[in-house]
Amino acid sequence: MNYARSSRVAEFNSLWTAYTVTFLGSTIAMGALPFLALRYVQASAAQVSIMAALAAIASAVIALPLAPYVERLPKRRVLIATECVQFAAMASVVVAFAFDGLTYTHLCLVATIESAGSIVYLSAAGAFIKQTVAPDRLVAANARMEATNWTAFSVGPSVGGFLISAFGAVATMVVDAVSFVLGILCLLRVRGHHEDRPEEGSREPMVRQVRAGISHILRHRGLRGLYANAMLFGGAVTMTVPLLAVFMLRDLQLSAWQYGLALGAPAAAGLLGAAMSPRIVTVLGARRALLWSGAARGPWILLLLFATAGLPGLVTILVSQALLLFTAGVFNPVFATYRMRATPDQLMTRVGTAWSASSRLIQPLCIVVGGGVAALAGVRPALLLAGVLCLVASALLPWRHHDPADGPTGTDDDKSSATSSTTSGDNPEPQYSRTRTASR
Numbered sequence: 001m002n003y004a005r006s007s008r009v010a011e012f013n014s015l016w017t018a019y020t021v022t023f024l025g026s027t028i029a030m031g032a033l034p035f036l037a038l039r040y041v042q043a044s045a046a047q048v049s050i051m052a053a054l055a056a057i058a059s060a061v062i063a064l065p066l067a068p069y070v071e072r073l074p075k076r077r078v079l080i081a082t083e084c085v086q087f088a089a090m091a092s093v094v095v096a097f098a099f100d101g102l103t104y105t106h107l108c109l110v111a112t113i114e115s116a117g118s119i120v121y122l123s124a125a126g127a128f129i130k131q132t133v134a135p136d137r138l139v140a141a142n143a144r145m146e147a148t149n150w151t152a153f154s155v156g157p158s159v160g161g162f163l164i165s166a167f168g169a170v171a172t173m174v175v176d177a178v179s180f181v182l183g184i185l186c187l188l189r190v191r192g193h194h195e196d197r198p199e200e201g202s203r204e205p206m207v208r209q210v211r212a213g214i215s216h217i218l219r220h221r222g223l224r225g226l227y228a229n230a231m232l233f234g235g236a237v238t239m240t241v242p243l244l245a246v247f248m249l250r251d252l253q254l255s256a257w258q259y260g261l262a263l264g265a266p267a268a269a270g271l272l273g274a275a276m277s278p279r280i281v282t283v284l285g286a287r288r289a290l291l292w293s294g295a296a297r298g299p300w301i302l303l304l305l306f307a308t309a310g311l312p313g314l315v316t317i318l319v320s321q322a323l324l325l326f327t328a329g330v331f332n333p334v335f336a337t338y339r340m341r342a343t344p345d346q347l348m349t350r351v352g353t354a355w356s357a358s359s360r361l362i363q364p365l366c367i368v369v370g371g372g373v374a375a376l377a378g379v380r381p382a383l384l385l386a387g388v389l390c391l392v393a394s395a396l397l398p399w400r401h402h403d404p405a406d407g408p409t410g411t412d413d414d415k416s417s418a419t420s421s422t423t424s425g426d427n428p429e430p431q432y433s434r435t436r437t438a439s440r
Contacts, residue, residue, distance in 0.1 A: 011132050011190050012141060015079075015125065018186035020148050022083065025179025026114075027156025028163065029090070029172040033111050036169050040097070041104045051108050053364050059115035060357035063123075067353040068209035070120060071346060075128035080187050082121045087180035089113040090173050097170050115360065123352030130340045130348055138340065139286075142333035143277045150270035150329060158264060213350030214358075216343065223342050225398035226335060227355065229294065232396065234359055235366035236389035237324075239382070240301060243370055244317075247304070247379045252313040262314060266321035273329020280330055290338055291397055293331035298394040300324040302387035305380055 037043040037051060070078050089110045096102045133141045163171045217223045248254045248262060281289045303320035307313040343351045374382040 008132050008134055014186050014189045018183040022179045022183035024152045024156055025176040027152045028160040029176035031160055032169040032172045033107055037107050040102055043104050051111055054108055055111035055115045056360040056364050058112040059119060060360045062116045063119040063353050064210055064357050067350040070124055071349040075124045076190050078124040080184055082117050083180045083184045086114060086117040087177055090177040093173050094170055119353055119356045123349045126352045127348035138337050139278045139281050139333055142336045143274050146274035146333045147271055150267050150274060154264060154267040213347060213354035216347050216351055220342055222398040225396050228396040229393045231358060231362050233390055233393035235362050236386040238363040239366040239370035239386045243374055243379050243382050251379055252307060252309050254314060258314050262317045266325045269322035270325035270329035273326040277330045277333045281334060290334045293327055294397045295394040296327040297324060298390045301390050304383050
C-alpha cells in the first residue's frame, strides 16, 4: 500500500516537474514569435494578428481529430512525443534564423504546432493525472499545477523581456527548446505503472468518436453549465487583454513601469488563491467552493470602470485584477477536479481537447467584438460589456446540479460510445487542463 502510494507520488512529481520546466520555458518565449515576425520578417501588425488567429483556429482543427487516437495511446508516450514535436518546432526557428531563412509562413506553422501541441499535452496530462493521483489527493495535485501556472506567468514574461532586450528574441526560443528537452528527460523517469492499458481501436465512425467529447459535455448537467460559463467568462476576460493596454497607456496615462506592474503583480494573488484552494474545499465542501469561487470571479472587471488617471487608477486596476485572479486561482483547481470526476476514463482526452479547442476558437472572436465596441463607443463601454458578460456567466454555473458522478442526461439511446464502456464514478480523480489563467 505504502509502496503503491509512494510510486504514484513519484510519478506525479515527475510529471509536475516536466510541466513546470516546459511551461516556464513557454512563458519566457511567449512574445518571441510576434517579435520575430515584426522585426525580422517585416510582417505588418495585421499579419501578426492573423498569425495568432490562424494558429488558434488551425490548432483546434488539428487537435480534435487526434483526440480519439490519443485517447487509446499510453499517455506517457503521448506527452513525450508532444514535447519532441514542440522541441523540433522551436529548434527549427533557431536554425532558420541562424541561416537567415526565417519566413512568415514558417512562423505561422510553428505557432500552430505550439498551440496544437499545448492542447494535446494538457489533455493527455489530465488523463494521466486522473489515472495516477489518488482520489483524496486530487484537489491538492490540481492546486499544485495551478500554482505552477501563476508562478510561471509571474516570472516568465519578465525574464523573456530581459532576454529579448539583451540577446534578441531567438535567445528565448533557445530557452524554450531546452525546456522541452528537460521536460522529456523528466517524463522518461515516469514508468506509467498506474496507467490503464491502451484500448483497441473503436469500430465507430471517426466523426462520432471525435464528437464524443463535446457530446458528453453537453449531455452532462454539471459539465454543460460549467462549459457555458467557461466559454462566456473566458471570452469576456480575454476581450479585456488588448483593451487594458489601450486603457492604461492612453486613457489613464500610466507609465511603462506602471503598466508592467499592473500586468505582473496581480499574478501573485492567483498563486495565493491556488495555494488556499484545498483548504477552502475542506472548509466549504467541493460543491460550494466550486460555485461560490466561480461566482466570485464575476464582478471585478466592473471595478475598472471607476479607474481614474494617475496613481488612483493604478491602484484600482491592481485591486480589480488581484481579486479576479485570486478567485480564479481558487476556482480553477476545484473546477478541474469536478471535470475529471464527471468524465469517464475513456473520454478524458476528448473532453479536455474539446474544451480547449472551443476556448481557442471563441476567445479570438471575443477580442474582435471587444475591439469593435471600443472603436465605435470607446474603451470603457467595451470594458462594461466584458464585465456584464462575466456576471451573466456566473448565472450559468451548475447551481442546481450536485454530484459530478450523476452522469449525462437524456435517454439511453442518446448515449453513444462516449459513455458505454465505463462510468465516471469509478475514478473520482481530476485535474486542471492547463487552466492557468483567469479565463479558463
